Amino acid sequence: xxxxxxxxxxxxxxxxxxxxxxxxxxxxxxxxxxxxxxxxxxxxxxxxxxxxxxxxxxxxxxxxxxxxxxxxxxxxxxxxxxxxxxxxxxxxxxxxxxxxxxxxxxxxxxxxxxxxxxxxxxxxxxxxxxxxxxxxxxxxxxxxxxxxxxxxxxxxxxxxxxxxxxxxxxxxxxxxxxxxxxxxxxxxxxxxxxxxxxxxxxxxxxxxxxxxxxxxxxxxxxxxxxxxxxxxxxxxxxxxxxxxxxxxxxxxxxxxxxxxxxxxxxxxxxxxxxxxxxxxxxxxxxxxxxxxxxxxxxxxxxxxxxxxxxxxxxxxxxxxxxxxxxxxxxxxxxxxxxxxxxxxxxxxxxxxxxxxxxxxxxxxxxxxxxxxxxxxxxxxxxxxxxxxxxxxxxxxxxxxxxxxx
Numbered sequence: 009x010x011x012x013x014x015x016x017x018x019x020x021x022x023x024x025x026x027x028x029x030x031x032x033x034x035x036x037x038x039x040x041x042x043x044x045x046x047x048x049x050x051x052x053x054x055x056x057x058x059x060x061x062x063x064x065x066x067x068x069x070x071x072x073x074x075x076x077x078x079x080x081x082x083x084x085x086x087x088x089x090x091x092x093x094x095x096x097x098x099x100x101x102x103x104x105x106x107x108x109x110x111x112x113x114x115x116x117x118x119x120x121x122x123x124x125x126x127x128x129x130x131x132x133x134x135x136x137x138x139x140x141x142x143x144x145x146x147x148x149x150x151x152x153x154x155x156x157x158x159x160x161x162x163x164x165x166x167x168x169x170x171x172x173x174x175x176x177x178x179x180x181x182x183x184x185x186x187x188x189x190x191x192x193x194x195x196x197x198x199x200x201x202x203x204x205x206x207x208x209x210x211x212x213x214x215x216x217x218x219x220x221x222x223x224x225x226x227x228x229x230x231x232x233x234x235x236x237x238x239x240x241x242x243x244x245x246x247x248x249x250x251x252x253x254x255x256x257x258x259x260x261x262x263x264x265x266x267x268x269x270x271x272x273x274x275x276x277x278x279x280x281x282x283x284x285x286x287x288x289x290x291x292x293x294x295x296x297x298x299x300x301x302x303x304x305x306x307x308x309x310x311x312x313x314x315x316x317x318x319x320x321x322x323x324x325x326x327x328x329x330x331x332x333x334x335x336x337x338x339x340x341x342x343x344x345x346x347x348x349x350x351x352x353x354x355x356x357x358x359x360x361x362x363x364x365x366x367x368x369x370x371x372x373x374x375x376x377x378x379x380x381x382x383x384x385x386x387x388x389x390x391x392x393x394x395x396x397x398x399x400x401x402x403x404x405x406x407x408x409x410x411x412x413x
Contacts, residue, residue: 027403029260032066032243032267034144034192035166037118040065041260042399043195043245045271046122046146047204047380048072049366051282052275054105058112059279059395061119066267068120068146069109071133073344074101076367077281091343095129099136106140118143120168124205125150126305128346131158138162146170146195149205149307151180156189166192170247172199172207173218174227181235193243195269196224199308201249203271203382206308211300214308221246225263245269251384253405270402272382278394283372289314290381291390298383304349304358312379316368320360327359340364 032039044060046052048070057067075081081097088094102121109119121137123130126149137145138159147155148170159165169191171177177194184190198221199206199214208214217223225246229239243266246259250268259265274280276287293312301321303309311317320327333353335343340363349357362378369377387401388411397408 029256029403030266032193032245034066034118034168034243035164037143039118039267040399040403041256041267042066042402043120043247043267043269044068044274045247045269046070046120047271047275048074048122049363050074050076050370051280051286052122053077053281054108054112055279055281056274056277056395057105057119058109059277060274060399061109061113061117063396063399064117065399066118066120066144067109067113068122069102069105069142071098071102071121071123071137072127073098073342073363073367074105076370077101078104088341090341094340094342095132098129099132102133102136103140106137106142110141118166120144120146120166122146122148124148125152126205126307126345126347128343134158138165144168144192148195148197148207149305151176153180153183156184156187168193168195168245170195170197170207172197172224174224174231175218176207177224177228178231181231181237185235190237191242193245193266194228195245195247196221196228196265197269198246198248201383202247203310204380205303205305206300206310208308211302211308214300221259221265222263225265229264239264240266243267247271249382249384250402251382251387253402256402268402270398272384273386273388273398273402274395275381276386276392277398278392282370284392285372285374286369286377286379287392288390289369289372289374289379291386291388291392293379293381295383295385298381302357304360304362305345306347306349306354306357310381310383312381314377314379315375316365317378324359328355331355331359 029041032041042065046068052070057069060067075097121142123133144166146168152169197207199208245267246265247269250270276291297313299313300310331353338351365378369379
């Protein structure tokens with residue numbers, strides 16, 4: 009059990025800090041075994057990440073294109089002279105959001121920044137996250153083999169890769185160990201259940217048994233043995249489809265995970281940074297409304313079948329047949345991705361501007377936006393509740409008043 013800390017005030021000991029599980033410990037910080045996933049564009053920023061950290065968990069800012077949260081930066085964007093200037097504005101926005109989340113956290117929990125390896129300016133985002141005071145950098149959407157080099161000047165920043173199966177974990181561990189660095193934790197994301205970009209090479213692979221949590225955890229613990237690592241030396245955090253207290257019990261108590269990462273259930277909380285229509289779209293989605301497709305980044309992805317996505321999928325064959333490499337297809341002039349199906353003319357992957365569509369979703373434009381979402385039902389149905397109520401449910405199984413039947 010995570011105990012009440014008698015050296016802290018009642019305000020610093022939120023009710024959720026007393027729970028039946030072992031705490032998550034990262035860089036000497038004793039935390040709730042609850043990690044909030046990074047969700048962009050703008051879905052998890054200073055409000056959501058700060059609230060989760062203030063409750064004692066890991067709050068995560070998604071670093072991609074945060075200028076959309078700042079009207080002054082959006083106004084400057086209209087006069088920007090290309091990708092370098094837009095990137096500069098996004099780094100200013102990231103700095104504001106990290107510092108805002110730290111202020112909202114009031115010294116509690118841990119504030120992390122999620123950086124997608126697939127983003128062209130990922131090294132700039134990592135550097136800015138560290139300089140702005142983030143406690144951790146989380147990296148997925150590609151093997152983060154060079155993350156230790158990117159953070160060499162900030163040895164106190166925790167490094168947390170997102171991977172999906174034991175083979176990838178082995179590659180990262182062996183490469184990092186040659187640099188005398190170990191991950192401070194590893195997120196294991198199951199592509200069959202998670203939202204957004206998924207950790208599988210192809211759509212047909214997302215249900216492969218090699219991604220099952222029990223198998224990956226067991227294989228990873230065996231890998232630790234062969235590398236001379238203690239089982240508890242690197243906390244393993246499972247992500248994808250975590251939507252009930254019972255699953256938390258199973259993963260933490262039976263499977264040996266150190267924590268769970270939760271995305272969609274936090275995205276729809278009162279503190280979530282996106283528009284109320286965004287939250288309603290995710291919370292109201294039924295199983296038949298959730299689909300998988302190939303993103304413009306070339307990765308499998310999962311989202312809500314909104315009017316735009318339905319129309320896009322109907323036109324996909326024609327769009328792919330007309331794919332061509334043309335820098336002018338980057339209508340936002342951001343060149344955000346290292347590989348972009350639309351800009352680079354990659355006929356077998358997505359053919360849309362992901363920045364434009366995610367930004368529309370952030371603004372709550374249901375008819376135009378791309379609404380990433382996990383596959384499983386939400387614990388509170390279509391009800392919008394607070395971060396504190398959400399954490400209380402996952403740790404204790406206690407639903408908010410009015411939802412307990």
